[in-house]
Amino acid sequence: RKEVEQDPGPFNVPEGATVAFNCTYSNSASQSFFWYRQDCRKEPKLLMSVYSSGNEDGRFTAQLNRASQYISLLIRDSKLSDSATYLCVVNKRGTVSSNSGYALNFGKGTSLLVTP
Amino acid sequence: DGGITQSPKYLFRKEGQNVTLSCEQNLNHDAMYWYRQDPGQGLRLIYYSQIVNDFQKGDIAEGYSVSREKKESFPLTVTSAQKNPTAFYLCASSATGGGNQPQHFGDGTRLSIL
Numbered sequence: 001r002k003e004v005e006q007d008p009g010p011f012n013v014p015e016g017a018t019v020a021f022n023c024t025y026s027n028s029a030s031q032s033f034f035w036y037r038q039d040c041r042k043e044p045k046l047l048m049s050v051y052s053s054g055n056e057d058g059r060f061t062a063q064l065n066r067a068s069q070y071i072s073l074l075i076r077d078s079k080l081s082d083s084a085t086y087l088c089v090v091n092k093r094g095t096v097s098s099n100s101g102y103a104l105n106f107g108k109g110t111s112l113l114v115t116p
Numbered sequence: 117d118g119g120i121t122q123s124p125k126y127l128f129r130k131e132g133q134n135v136t137l138s139c140e141q142n143l144n145h146d147a148m149y150w151y152r153q154d155p156g157q158g159l160r161l162i163y164y165s166q167i168v169n170d171f172q173k174g175d176i177a178e179g180y181s182v183s184r185e186k187k188e189s190f191p192l193t194v195t196s197a198q199k200n201p202t203a204f205y206l207c208a209s210s211a212t213g214g215g216n217q218p219q220h221f222g223d224g225t226r227l228s229i230l
Contacts, residue, residue: 004158032216032217034218043221043223043224044206044221045221046218046219046220049218087158087159103149103174104219106158106159108157109158
């Protein structure tokens, strides 16, 4: 099982739609979770951290399910400017076989295209 | 403005040549990281440093070297031993290296082979 798995998409949605992305992770010892956004040929930018109780930032809502090792991102009222790739990111803490025990694992990303 | 500066934006390497990518941050962050991203792929960790004068290999360190002589600087050298260096290289930093902090990225260097 890959350390962080995401549906690559692409997700094509009309403006104003609600869209949800899912992500699963394999390391049950992981403690920190993030969603990043990456525009084409640009660097990833932090969208939001994901907290155990779930959290919201404007039109974006993140949820964490530790029992199922599952993270979600919900985008409401999609805008054209939301078109990007969304990366699920999980910390590697507890991975005893890895030299990078304190770094982050990045999923390959889910591509979103919002159309007029 | 605080941030991470990578240079150059584009770099071309000849066969057998070593090249060095610059990464400087003025965020006063302890930890710095180098990633490589290939088209359609996720980020892969090359090296990371949790503190000055210390660094650790990541998942794909072969053919690369780093130094961390100053807190604000973490240059990456792509050596001639790296046989497939064409990629998008991203430098990042975080306040601490504990893995519970988000990382902030520079705008990257695109390296190609001539």
